Amino acid sequence: MKKILVIDDDQFFAKTLMAALPEGKYNLASAENGEEGLTKMKTSKPDLIILDILMPKMDGPSFLKTIKADPEFSAIPVLVSSNLSSLKKVSDMMTLGATGYIIKSDESLESIIQDIERILSQTNG
Amino acid sequence: MSSALVLSAIFGLLFVAALLAVTFLHFALEKRKLEIQKEKNRSARQLYELSILKEIGERVGYSLDIEEILRIITNSLRQFIDYTAVGFVVVYEKQLKLNVHFDKGASHSFFVDMKKRMLASMQAITGEDYQKIPLEESITGAIETESGAFRIGSFFNIPLVIGGKLSGVLTVTHEKEGLYKEEDMTILYKITSQASAAVERLQKVINREQERIDKVREEYTSIIVHELRSPLDGIRKICELVVSGKLKSAEEIQEYVTMAYQSSGRMMELINDILDLSKLQAGKFELNKSNSNILELLTNRFIFYKVSSDMAKIELTSVTDEALPKEMPFDKEAVKQMIGNLLSNAVKFTSPGGQIVLSAFVIKPDKPLPEIVSKINMPVLPKAQDIKVNTSSICVMVSDNGCGVSERVLATLFKNYAQAKSGATEGGQKGTGLGLSIVKRMSEAHGGLAGAVSKDGFGSSFFFTLPI
Numbered sequence: 001m002k003k004i005l006v007i008d009d010d011q012f013f014a015k016t017l018m019a020a021l022p023e024g025k026y027n028l029a030s031a032e033n034g035e036e037g038l039t040k041m042k043t044s045k046p047d048l049i050i051l052d053i054l055m056p057k058m059d060g061p062s063f064l065k066t067i068k069a070d071p072e073f074s075a076i077p078v079l080v081s082s083n084l085s086s087l088k089k090v091s092d093m094m095t096l097g098a099t100g101y102i103i104k105s106d107e108s109l110e111s112i113i114q115d116i117e118r119i120l121s122q123t124n125g
Numbered sequence: 126m127s128s129a130l131v132l133s134a135i136f137g138l139l140f141v142a143a144l145l146a147v148t149f150l151h152f153a154l155e156k157r158k159l160e161i162q163k164e165k166n167r168s169a170r171q172l173y174e175l176s177i178l179k180e181i182g183e184r185v186g187y188s189l190d191i192e193e194i195l196r197i198i199t200n201s202l203r204q205f206i207d208y209t210a211v212g213f214v215v216v217y218e219k220q221l222k223l224n225v226h227f228d229k230g231a232s233h234s235f236f237v238d239m240k241k242r243m244l245a246s247m248q249a250i251t252g253e254d255y256q257k258i259p260l261e262e263s264i265t266g267a268i269e270t271e272s273g274a275f276r277i278g279s280f281f282n283i284p285l286v287i288g289g290k291l292s293g294v295l296t297v298t299h300e301k302e303g304l305y306k307e308e309d310m311t312i313l314y315k316i317t318s319q320a321s322a323a324v325e326r327l328q329k330v331i332n333r334e335q336e337r338i339d340k341v342r343e344e345y346t347s348i349i350v351h352e353l354r355s356p357l358d359g360i361r362k363i364c365e366l367v368v369s370g371k372l373k374s375a376e377e378i379q380e381y382v383t384m385a386y387q388s389s390g391r392m393m394e395l396i397n398d399i400l401d402l403s404k405l406q407a408g409k410f411e412l413n414k415s416n417s418n419i420l421e422l423l424t425n426r427f428i429f430y431k432v433s434s435d436m437a438k439i440e441l442t443s444v445t446d447e448a449l450p451k452e453m454p455f456d457k458e459a460v461k462q463m464i465g466n467l468l469s470n471a472v473k474f475t476s477p478g479g480q481i482v483l484s485a486f487v488i489k490p491d492k493p494l495p496e497i498v499s500k501i502n503m504p505v506l507p508k509a510q511d512i513k514v515n516t517s518s519i520c521v522m523v524s525d526n527g528c529g530v531s532e533r534v535l536a537t538l539f540k541n542y543a544q545a546k547s548g549a550t551e552g553g554q555k556g557t558g559l560g561l562s563i564v565k566r567m568s569e570a571h572g573g574l575a576g577a578v579s580k581d582g583f584g585s586s587f588f589f590t591l592p593i
Binding site: 010012013015016017019020054056057082083084085086104105108109110 | 347348350351354355357358359361362363365366369371372377381384387388473474528
């Protein structure tokens with residue numbers, strides 16, 4: 001079962017996504033900020049990270065920088081998901097090594113799930 | 126006989142010598158007089174130059190109005206230069222403004238010629254045909270008398286260049302020929318170029334400041350949009366989930382609908398904050414003061430936030446001063462909102478297992494904080510110099526052992542635009558900063574103040590005061 005880690009201070013998003021994902025196919029964990037995300041990654045290494053940008057304590061860019069500098073985690077695909085529609089933020093996150101970017105309010109749950117499945121199938125080879 | 130001849134010859138020589146000496150002295154004196162006169166003229170010019178530069182400096186200090194600056198220059202020109210007419214043309218985006226003052230009577234053809242020369246001098250610089258641009262004329266002084274001057278004998282133009290662009294021209298004319306010397310032009314040239322340099326500097330500062338404000342406003346807007354979109358998007362996705370039929374049980378559906386309900390509440394709260402703040406900023410916020418019981422209000426808010434702090438596994442306690450007045454005048458709704466904003470922030474920025482203390486006490490000008498403050502068991506508490514009041518006041522404070530903020534961020538926290546930038550996107554803190562702005566403005570509306578002390582990683586105390 002593929003492990004997905006959702007790092008988003010909007011816990012409703014993680015919960016809603018979990019309910020929408022096909023049953024029994026994914027194992028979904030969630031963290032409220034980058035700091036908590038790092039702790040969770042150390043106990044259970046995810047196959048995909050869904051990362052928000054604006055979060056308290058440790059925000060998306062800091063988290064992304066940290067894991068990209070760590071050889072153990074740097075290969076894990078990161079799908080950035082935020083409600084920020086600033087093009088600057090998008091390109092900043094892509095430069096930092098994000099795999100993809102979704103503006104949450106522009107996508108339905110279904111299309112987010114399609115993105116998730118596409119990224120996970122690509123990384124499988 | 127011969128001795129008489131010698132004597133007369135000596136006298137004759139002496140006379141010639143004396144004559145020569147007197148003549149020499151006379152010319153030396155005349156020369157000195159001329160030098161003194163020249164020196165006087167020079168210092169008069171210098172004084173004039175200095176005084177007009179000072180005046181320009183003072184006026185430009187608060188004005189970018191080129192017409193105004195040119196008017197100052199032309200008005201004071203009289204002190205050192207004789208002219209029939211002096212005038213200027215200022216170039217605006219879609220029109221020209223011509224301003225001519227006649228010191229002596231002149232005919233209409235004199236004016237027409239002067240205008241033509243001014244426009245031609247500008248065309249000589251930029252190559253543009255200024256005849257085609259609409260022109261607004263303004264003429265003052267002794268104009269168009271039949272006996273006045275008919276033709277221009279002398280004239281000179283000083284272009285006004287600001288930021289590398291021709292902004293206008295200043296022209297001095299006289300009916301007599303061969304009148305203006307290079308030094309007249311030099312002094313005027315010096316003055317106009319200093320004036321344009323001053324305008325240029327001021328414009329640069331203004332442009333830079335405007336860019337900064339635009340940037341901060343843009344960031345602020347994007348944060349607000351983000352904060353509004355998030356709960357709305359949450360509600361939409363929950364609806365999508367419910368409609369998809371993926372939720373199996375009635376309990377599950379209820380759980381998600383509750384989430385949607387909470388999200389809509391968050392959105393409503395934010396919209397109200399935005400509206401309140403824009404009212405406060407526009408000065409349209411009206412206090413509705415009445416004698417109310419502050420302790421009752423504190424208890425009410427304490428109970429309300431106890432629910433959310435319990436849910437977040439944060440311990441919320443309260444400490445109140447016995448000296449609090451039973452009744453005092455304040456806007457109950459506003460203060461209710463202020464306490465709520467501080468408490469909801471504390472809950473947001475404190476981790477599970479953390480603590481929050483709501484306290485209220487009386488403070489007096491130049492007196493130490495009451496003992497009760499030292500009994501609050503929190504890592505970061507204000508000292509007397511952190512809460513400076515002019516009159517006896519009550520202070521409402523929310524202290525936490527949450528994440529705290531750095532000194533740099535703290536300095537900007539109560540400014541809504543700045544906070545959106547430094548707090549939410551730079552330091553990783555989340556929030557619009559609207560809540561604290563509202564607390565600050567509402568306490569100021571009451572004649573009180575708002576402030577905070579914080580230590581990065583240890584916690585914070587946020588407070589506001591209300592005069593008793």
